[in-house]
Amino acid sequence: MPERAVLACYAHPDDEQGVTGFLRRCVLHGVRVGIVCATRGEVGEIADPSLATPETLGAVREQELRRAAAVIGVRDVFFLDYRDSGMAGSPANADPRAFINADPHEAVGRLVRVIRAFKPTLIITFDESGGYGHPDHLAICRWATEAFHAAADPSRYPEAGAAFAPARLYYASFGRSMIKQFAEFLAQQNIPSPFPNVPLDQIGLADERITHTVDVAEYVELKRRSLGEHRTQLSPSAMLSALPPELWRAFWGVECYALVAGVPLPSDAPKDDLFAGL
Numbered sequence: 316m317p318e319r320a321v322l323a324c325y326a327h328p329d330d331e332q333g334v335t336g337f338l339r340r341c342v343l344h345g346v347r348v349g350i351v352c353a354t355r356g357e358v359g360e361i362a363d364p365s366l367a368t369p370e371t372l373g374a375v376r377e378q379e380l381r382r383a384a385a386v387i388g389v390r391d392v393f394f395l396d397y398r399d400s401g402m403a404g405s406p407a408n409a410d411p412r413a414f415i416n417a418d419p420h421e422a423v424g425r426l427v428r429v430i431r432a433f434k435p436t437l438i439i440t441f442d443e444s445g446g447y448g449h450p451d452h453l454a455i456c457r458w459a460t461e462a463f464h465a466a467a468d469p470s471r472y473p474e475a476g477a478a479f480a481p482a483r484l485y486y487a488s489f490g491r492s493m494i495k496q497f498a499e500f501l502a503q504q505n506i507p508s509p510f511p512n513v514p515l516d517q518i519g520l521a522d523e524r525i526t527h528t529v530d531v532a533e534y535v536e537l538k539r540r541s542l543g544e545h546r547t548q549l550s551p552s553a554m555l556s557a558l559p560p561e562l563w564r565a566f567w568g569v570e571c572y573a574l575v576a577g578v579p580l581p582s583d584a585p586k587d588d589l590f591a592g593l
């Protein structure tokens with residue numbers, strides 16, 4: 316079997332948490348795994364003021380991501396060195412260093428450089444809704460998609476290394492019916508929605524687009540430990556901390572992926588094998 320590798324492309328430390336089960340499974344099967352993070356989440360929350368200040372948050376979150384990745388056995392973490400753009404409409408949107416204000420050619424070029432050096436078989440990123448619409452999530456989806464194609468083209472970014480074609484590009488997200496179920500549960504329990512302004516029928520992957528549903532129930536505790544390393548982002552009152560263990564298991568024990576570009580799947584491909592036929 317040829318050497319396999321997966322590169323997960325995200326915007327902030329903790330965005331990778333949606334795919335840690337699959338990444339863990341890859342690690343256990345000898346697949347090289349890397350995580351690209353466009354920013355250091357500099358304008359995220361600080362759950363506990365003893366952990367960071369607004370000035371140190373980026374450096375602290377870099378270490379949190381490295382520890383969260385190490386929990387699932389991933390050591391290759393790459394930063395694109397952009398700045399967190401903040402939630403839509405926040406003042407951080409206007410910062411010239413913000414990821415959303417990057418020159419698109421340059422942002423794609425930075426991704427192409429990592430792809431050509433790491434040589435992933437698969438690239439994984441957010442779906443077009445960016446999980447819940449964060450502007451940096453939309454940007455990483457758009458630019459990682461472009462970089463998937465550009466990396467294979469020797470006429471593009473010749474200064475960024477020899478052309479390399481990853482075999483497949485997948486978008487990872489929750490399925491819409493899962494999101495709806497989750498929202499219903501939160502409402503029943505009087506737990507406020509984490510994304511009150513997000514129309515739930517427009518985020519995540521439409522169920523019919525999902526090509527792979529990966530059962531990662533056996534890694535749920537490890538996923539929880541990995542998430543737990545993002546300490547600045549986890550206030551004790553946060554929605555995730557309030558979830559009962561059965562619910563955590565139900566929603567975090569499955570990861571959904573949609574093949575969006577690259578080598579088509581064989582017709583008999585198992586629904587949990589993202590490498591099928593490669």
Ligand SMILES: [Zn+2]
Pocket residue numbers: 326327329330449452
């Ligand atoms: Zn994020």
